[in-house]
Amino acid sequence: MLGKIIWFFAVILSVPVLYIAYNFIKSMMPGQSKTYILQPVYRLLKLFEKKDENAGFLAYFFSIGSCLFSLIALYMTVAGFNFLFVISVLSMMDLLVITGAFSSGDFSGKVSAKRGISRFIIWLFTSIVSAASIYQVAGTLKLNEISRLSESNGLIVNLPFTFVSLFIILLMKGNLMHFNFGISGNEQSLLGDALNSPYSGWSLAVIQLAQWTETGVWLKILSNFIPVVKPVSYVVVSFVFLAFLLLDGYISSVEWKKAARLSWGWAGGLAIINFIYLFYY
Amino acid sequence: MGFMVLCMVLVPLILFFVTMFSKGKGTYLIITVSGIFFLICTLIMFLSPNMADINMPSLLWRIISLLTVVLIFIRSIWDKQYIISIFTFFQAIILVLFEILISPAEPERYLYFNFNERLLLLSGAVVIILFIPFIIYCLKKLENNSLNKLRHFGMGFVLMLSSFAGLMAAKSMTGLFLFWQWQYISGYLFLRVFGQTAGAKSFPRVIVYIQQAALTLFLSVSVVAFKLTGFLSMQDFINGFGNISEFMALIIFVSAILMGLLVPENFIPWFDSSRAVPIAGLYLIIFSLIVPYGVLLKFRPLFNNLYNGVISLMILYGSLLVFAGAYFALLFCKSRHSILSMIMCIAGLAVTTVFNKIQSGRIFLDGNPLPLLVIIAGIVLTVAYIIMWISFIFTRPGDTSECIDEHMLVSIIPFNINYGLIIKISWIAISALTLGVSLSCLVK
Numbered sequence: 001m002l003g004k005i006i007w008f009f010a011v012i013l014s015v016p017v018l019y020i021a022y023n024f025i026k027s028m029m030p031g032q033s034k035t036y037i038l039q040p041v042y043r044l045l046k047l048f049e050k051k052d053e054n055a056g057f058l059a060y061f062f063s064i065g066s067c068l069f070s071l072i073a074l075y076m077t078v079a080g081f082n083f084l085f086v087i088s089v090l091s092m093m094d095l096l097v098i099t100g101a102f103s104s105g106d107f108s109g110k111v112s113a114k115r116g117i118s119r120f121i122i123w124l125f126t127s128i129v130s131a132a133s134i135y136q137v138a139g140t141l142k143l144n145e146i147s148r149l150s151e152s153n154g155l156i157v158n159l160p161f162t163f164v165s166l167f168i169i170l171l172m173k174g175n176l177m178h179f180n181f182g183i184s185g186n187e188q189s190l191l192g193d194a195l196n197s198p199y200s201g202w203s204l205a206v207i208q209l210a211q212w213t214e215t216g217v218w219l220k221i222l223s224n225f226i227p228v229v230k231p232v233s234y235v236v237v238s239f240v241f242l243a244f245l246l247l248d249g250y251i252s253s254v255e256w257k258k259a260a261r262l263s264w265g266w267a268g269g270l271a272i273i274n275f276i277y278l279f280y281y
Numbered sequence: 282m283g284f285m286v287l288c289m290v291l292v293p294l295i296l297f298f299v300t301m302f303s304k305g306k307g308t309y310l311i312i313t314v315s316g317i318f319f320l321i322c323t324l325i326m327f328l329s330p331n332m333a334d335i336n337m338p339s340l341l342w343r344i345i346s347l348l349t350v351v352l353i354f355i356r357s358i359w360d361k362q363y364i365i366s367i368f369t370f371f372q373a374i375i376l377v378l379f380e381i382l383i384s385p386a387e388p389e390r391y392l393y394f395n396f397n398e399r400l401l402l403l404s405g406a407v408v409i410i411l412f413i414p415f416i417i418y419c420l421k422k423l424e425n426n427s428l429n430k431l432r433h434f435g436m437g438f439v440l441m442l443s444s445f446a447g448l449m450a451a452k453s454m455t456g457l458f459l460f461w462q463w464q465y466i467s468g469y470l471f472l473r474v475f476g477q478t479a480g481a482k483s484f485p486r487v488i489v490y491i492q493q494a495a496l497t498l499f500l501s502v503s504v505v506a507f508k509l510t511g512f513l514s515m516q517d518f519i520n521g522f523g524n525i526s527e528f529m530a531l532i533i534f535v536s537a538i539l540m541g542l543l544v545p546e547n548f549i550p551w552f553d554s555s556r557a558v559p560i561a562g563l564y565l566i567i568f569s570l571i572v573p574y575g576v577l578l579k580f581r582p583l584f585n586n587l588y589n590g591v592i593s594l595m596i597l598y599g600s601l602l603v604f605a606g607a608y609f610a611l612l613f614c615k616s617r618h619s620i621l622s623m624i625m626c627i628a629g630l631a632v633t634t635v636f637n638k639i640q641s642g643r644i645f646l647d648g649n650p651l652p653l654l655v656i657i658a659g660i661v662l663t664v665a666y667i668i669m670w671i672s673f674i675f676t677r678p679g680d681t682s683e684c685i686d687e688h689m690l691v692s693i694i695p696f697n698i699n700y701g702l703i704i705k706i707s708w709i710a711i712s713a714l715t716l717g718v719s720l721s722c723l724v725k
Contacts, residue, residue, distance in 0.1 A: 091664070095668060095671070098668060098672070099668070099671055099672055102672035103672075113672065114689065114692050115692070117665060117668055117669075117689070117692065117693060118692045118693050118695070120665075120668070121661055121662075121664070121665050121693050124661050124664060125657060125658060125661045128657045128660070128661070129654065129657055132653060132657070257692075257695045260692070260695045261695050261696060264694075264695075264696075272654060275650055275654070276650050279649075279650040
């Protein structure tokens, strides 16, 4: 139990640390403006300070609800629950954010919600197909079993495309590279769904926390496939994610529908290829 | 034959004649009473399945079958629907010759519910009782409701109950034929009520013709089945029909699909009128969802003998139903048709479930990952549909004009592909493949 609690808080803290590291490295690069090291956390704290008189009950309801579901998903992940259960809880989290954006009733809120649905459908499809592939190989969907099998049998050998497709989900969630569904098309943060919606002030800050937690969940899920001990595999996956965060600055942004097409092709397509391969061989 | 089973089939039939001569007065009362009666009977039968048996001669059922066919024949001539007249004429000839030349022995229990069927019937009865207030509300809302239309509606409703109970309880192929004909009459009566409004022009008569053609084939198959096995009861088809098993199974499957109106898009204009939505929903839940599943379950002993390829194609058909239903539901997400498409989506899942785990092995398309992928895609689209509906609840009404410029479906599947056309081509391809595989088994 103690191990689970340690993992729970370690994952929660690791994602802000990643963004702080990203912010620091980026500020060191030539041509970039200098910023404070703790800029991402500072922005978050400022959001908490901001008082928004327009935010209604629904905005608080959706933001707190999504944060709660992300925390539940994180606990289930570190406790090694069934992969599909975790996906279900993450779906609920995404659903609350999207519905909240819809509830604004204004144009940009609906547009961001529309993109949110598009992204949601892609990652949900990819996750379910990936789950089918994982079950085909491992005979279980429990994350702790998958982790154990990865260490002993090198599960990733049979699931290379599934791993890549799950990693692309992480990139989609982070609005990175050619998988950017952000409202402005070149979002650096995770706020694509939330912008121009009822969320502002501390409800937006809670949404941000929820999405950081969600990133942690995906990092933890992906780390289960790396055939080394758990802490090392988590660090490895986190570093790869950090590398993509930095790489994103050098990649030109694409129109969001193209991002959706690319996501379908890479995330959905690779998951399908791995599934069909496993079925016949 | 159980007393309660007989009550569930015959009491609505008696009410059918009562409504016919009531000139439309008291239709609301008859609808309510028959619905409550149906639920009470179902509950009693569910709690105490072994009540008193009543021996009703099978000859009586054959006479009722013949009378039903003759009635449809006369009515089709009256309505100048001569194609239906031709089909029903052949059906009458088959029934008469079958009786005179062969005189088949019907199963000892012509109507009987096993546990699964009782469960399906109970779920149907609960759905019916839930729908009745909405049906009556929509009927009353219509100002120019003539007594004649009300009478037709009431007749259709009680016959729907009777045919539903009969289809669930029938143990022989001739029984299924009889109750499918009652379902046909029930649908015909509903169309007489709602068909003369806005949707009249788009009413697809071809489906009615195809249904009668399918029933004629089904009746012929029952004759052949009796000749080959000596039985009419579905549970006695354990050994199949030899070389022609696949072909016979194909006709049975197609009959269940066509009578279940599980042809995408085309059945929706049947109930185009907005006031028809509750009865359309009820009709589709009963005859497109519960009945095809229940009927196909009856034939599982036969399906166990089939070549794997045919089974996998039937599974593929079911999976395509899931995707197509979800796709069309999302396409019409702002109209009343979306719910009807969603029923078709769930019906696809039911059809697939019937064939799941019938056999193992990997021949032809069996053990194919494609159905699973298509079903996953359908389920994901269904989730998108649910999100849309939840979102509509929270969206302020009258403030949606900004998003009309682009349909949601284009955002979800952002490729320039005509999915509607692909779905139609897929139906044809699967049907042709299934027919091909069945015929190849025939000459094997």
